[in-house]
Amino acid sequence: MTIFNYSFMQNAIFVSVFISILCPCIGIFLVLRRYSMIGDTLAHASLAGVTIGLLLNQNPILGAFVFTSICGALIEFLRSYFKKYTDLILTIVLSLSVGTAITIISSGKLHVNADSFMFGSILTVTHFDMIMVLILSVISVLTLILLYHQMVYIAYDEEAAKVAGVKVRLINYIFSILVASAISVSIRIVGVLVLSSMIALPVATALQLGKGFKLTLVFSIVFSVIDIMLGLFISYYLNVAPGGFTALISVAVLVFVLLAKKLQSSIRTARCK
Amino acid sequence: MLMIKAENLFFSYTGSSPYVLDGIDLEIRDGEYVSVVGENGSGKSTLMRLILNFIKPTSGSIVPQTKRIGYVPQKNDFSNSSFPITVYEVLNSYRRLLKIKNKDIITEALEQVGLLSVKGSLMGTLSGGQSQKIRIARALMGNPDLLILDEPSTGVDIGSQKEIYSFLKKINKENGITVVSVEHNLNAAISNSTLIYHLTCGQGHLCTPQQYTDEFMKNGGKSNDNIQL
Ligand SMILES: Nc1ncnc2c1ncn2[C@@H]1O[C@H](COP(=O)(O)OP(=O)(O)O)[C@@H](O)[C@H]1O
Numbered sequence: 409m410t411i412f413n414y415s416f417m418q419n420a421i422f423v424s425v426f427i428s429i430l431c432p433c434i435g436i437f438l439v440l441r442r443y444s445m446i447g448d449t450l451a452h453a454s455l456a457g458v459t460i461g462l463l464l465n466q467n468p469i470l471g472a473f474v475f476t477s478i479c480g481a482l483i484e485f486l487r488s489y490f491k492k493y494t495d496l497i498l499t500i501v502l503s504l505s506v507g508t509a510i511t512i513i514s515s516g517k518l519h520v521n522a523d524s525f526m527f528g529s530i531l532t533v534t535h536f537d538m539i540m541v542l543i544l545s546v547i548s549v550l551t552l553i554l555l556y557h558q559m560v561y562i563a564y565d566e567e568a569a570k571v572a573g574v575k576v577r578l579i580n581y582i583f584s585i586l587v588a589s590a591i592s593v594s595i596r597i598v599g600v601l602v603l604s605s606m607i608a609l610p611v612a613t614a615l616q617l618g619k620g621f622k623l624t625l626v627f628s629i630v631f632s633v634i635d636i637m638l639g640l641f642i643s644y645y646l647n648v649a650p651g652g653f654t655a656l657i658s659v660a661v662l663v664f665v666l667l668a669k670k671l672q673s674s675i676r677t678a679r680c681k
Numbered sequence: 682m683l684m685i686k687a688e689n690l691f692f693s694y695t696g697s698s699p700y701v702l703d704g705i706d707l708e709i710r711d712g713e714y715v716s717v718v719g720e721n722g723s724g725k726s727t728l729m730r731l732i733l734n735f736i737k738p739t740s741g742s743i744v745p746q747t748k749r750i751g752y753v754p755q756k757n758d759f760s761n762s763s764f765p766i767t768v769y770e771v772l773n774s775y776r777r778l779l780k781i782k783n784k785d786i787i788t789e790a791l792e793q794v795g796l797l798s799v800k801g802s803l804m805g806t807l808s809g810g811q812s813q814k815i816r817i818a819r820a821l822m823g824n825p826d827l828l829i830l831d832e833p834s835t836g837v838d839i840g841s842q843k844e845i846y847s848f849l850k851k852i853n854k855e856n857g858i859t860v861v862s863v864e865h866n867l868n869a870a871i872s873n874s875t876l877i878y879h880l881t882c883g884q885g886h887l888c889t890p891q892q893y894t895d896e897f898m899k900n901g902g903k904s905n906d907n908i909q910l
Pocket residue numbers: 694701719720721722723724725726727728
């Protein structure tokens with residue numbers, strides 16, 4: 409019997425496929441707009457959402473999605489009041505989220521263990537989780553395809569986008585819901601603590617290849633699939649949490665690509681001499 | 682026909698005094714090539730943002746008389762060369778934003794500025810002059826009546842500057858596109874435009890290049906920096 413025969417593993421692989429597509433799709437916009445820290449803040453918000461969901465006897469992923477969406481919209485809203493202090497806004501939302509999560513977890517009122525959402529786990533994916541992941545992923549990917557050119561332009565040249573009639577604020581709100589969606593889909597397997605690495609690292613790796621936007625996005629997804637699948641299988645055999653190991657692999661892949669690039673350019677200079 | 686009309690326009694970023702623009706009245710007729718000059722921080726870019734309706738006047742009004750406006754934003758540190766995007770993608774996504782069906786417009790836009798050869802290149806690998814020409818070509822894709830540029834010669838080599846200004850002159854004369862261009866390059870302002878709008882201390886004043894030169898000589902050349910006549 410191989411590990412593929414275990415239904416928990418099949419569930420985990422199913423969810424991982426969606427994680428590895430969704431995270432880089434929103435990650436590329438976050439990274440290029442220098443908003444990576446928003447990903448991190450919203451990841452912590454999702455932990456508060458999980459605990460609220462568990463407290464109310466609702467599905468934790470649903471709880472994460474609702475609460476993270478609200479926090480995403482709140483960040484977008486506060487941004488117009490604290491224009492030049494994005495990091496301050498993030499601190500406010502982070503305090504609210506972590507405060508909520510710690511209070512609920514330490515109250516002892518949860519009948520389930522919230523640890524698996526911190527570190528990620530492959531054993532705990534339920535059927536209802538899979539349905540949530542499927543719905544959120546399909547809607548998110550369709551929205552991304554629909555708004556692709558507008559989002560590219562908001563990231564690349566916001567003023568030119570405005571002149572062309574792009575409703576920048578509206579799309580920013582929609583985007584924060586997409587971020588919430590990607591995070592909610594990912595927390596089960598990847599865990600809160602390393603979620604931001606899944607959002608940023610595959611994109612950072614793809615950026616090293618020096619391609620155009622669409623190809624950079626495609627390579628981000630490729631690296632993301634490699635990171636998550638390797639992370640999943642190796643962590644299973646080592647019997648460690650998948651979140652941590654996935655993060656380690658994504659750093660390793662980035663370093664590998666950087667070294668390959670370095671090697672290539674030194675071969676080129678050597679040839680010229 | 683009027684292209685831009687500003688009446689008793691006041692603007693401040695804080696909503697109260699001091700005003701960046703302190704009671705502006707301005708009429709620009711269509712077919713003009715207006716260079717907007719003034720010292721750093723005099724409110725030139727702010728005036729452009731008001732025309733484009735990015736920001737609203739604190740009081741008074743400023744209204745362009747057309748909806749078809751092309752804009753070449755001021756280059757800042759953020760229009761960074763590390764953004765992963767090709768020339769084709771820059772133009773094609775813009776085409777999609779403008780809801781233009783015909784893809785040929787991309788080739789036409791590139792041919793217009795003589796840069797068909799860089800279609801597949803990354804924006805970040807182009808020279809300052811090349812990328813500025815792409816930005817101008819992009820602004821013209823919507824077939825605008827009014828083209829607004831903010832310091833178009835920043836970061837552009839002298840050769841390309843000449844090409845850009847003669848191109849702007851050409852589309853102004855031949856296609857009748859009204860051009861409003863913020864200029865720190867006074868030589869370009871004087872030799873290319875039909876009118877010069879001088880902003881200082883929140884007030885503006887419109888004159889011909891000849892009048893501007895005369896006034897400038899009278900002031901002993903101290904009102905502005907890098908002029909060589
Ligand atoms: N977004 C902003 N918020 C607050 N003040 C601003 C903003 N943009 C510009 N200013 C201020 O308004 C004044 C005019 O700026 P600007 O229109 O950019 O001048 P110019 O383009 O002529 O150099 C400057 O004093 C500048 O510091």
